[in-house]
Amino acid sequence: MRALVLVCCLFFVGCQSSESDGFKDLFNGKDFSGWEGDLNWFRIENGEIIAGKSDHKIPHNFFLATEKNYYNFELQLQVKMNNDIRNNGGIQIRSQRIPNHHEMIGYQADVGMKYWGHIYDESRRRKFIGKPLPFEEVKKVLNWQGWNDYRIICKDNKVQTFINGTLVSDYTEADTKIAKSKGKIAVQIHGGRPLEIFYRNIRIKEL
Numbered sequence: 001m002r003a004l005v006l007v008c009c010l011f012f013v014g015c016q017s018s019e020s021d022g023f024k025d026l027f028n029g030k031d032f033s034g035w036e037g038d039l040n041w042f043r044i045e046n047g048e049i050i051a052g053k054s055d056h057k058i059p060h061n062f063f064l065a066t067e068k069n070y071y072n073f074e075l076q077l078q079v080k081m082n083n084d085i086r087n088n089g090g091i092q093i094r095s096q097r098i099p100n101h102h103e104m105i106g107y108q109a110d111v112g113m114k115y116w117g118h119i120y121d122e123s124r125r126r127k128f129i130g131k132p133l134p135f136e137e138v139k140k141v142l143n144w145q146g147w148n149d150y151r152i153i154c155k156d157n158k159v160q161t162f163i164n165g166t167l168v169s170d171y172t173e174a175d176t177k178i179a180k181s182k183g184k185i186a187v188q189i190h191g192g193r194p195l196e197i198f199y200r201n202i203r204i205k206e207l
Contacts, residue, residue: 088112117168130171
């Protein structure tokens with residue numbers, strides 16, 4: 001009986017500690033509750049979001065977005081893809097859907113090719129912003145075919161990205177209007193060559 005009580009107590013402590021750091025799951029691993037997007041290009045397998053297809057050319061960018069808006073937060077997730085394929089994806093932050101269009105507008109933390117950890121201003125400035133760590137340095141910590149820990153911190157006018165614990169981008173927004181904009185979080189598959197990008201363990205802590 002004592003052993004059973006001990007096991008139950010340990011289980012309870014373990015359950016509490018999973019959110020004791022202030023993080024909450026954004027994706028439950030089972031369905032797309034709290035998310036919206038074209039589910040022809042996103043599916044769930046083994047608790048992971050798979051964006052894209054390995055046997056179909058991707059006609060344009062697709063985004064699976066949260067229904068909720070966020071402003072100041074720390075986002076953590078894991079990402080995996082075949083970096084030998086010349087196509088990419090990304091993680092939208094503080095972004096919104098463009099009405100009657102497939103695109104989103106806002107910051108994108110890039111995934112793939114030589115752009116891991118770079119910040120692209122999707123559909124707005126339409127260019128990479130800031131001065132990221134050179135890719136030769138990022139390659140040293142990148143898991144080329146396996147899972148990579150991706151961390152994004154948004155705090156007021158500052159956006160930081162980390163790959164496997166290494167700071168890649170540390171961007172300060174000079175435009176006060178943009179710096180005050182909140183928005184959706186989304187995972188993206190870029191239009192182009194057939195590719196699948198895997199996203200899992202998506203957690204957020206609002207700051």
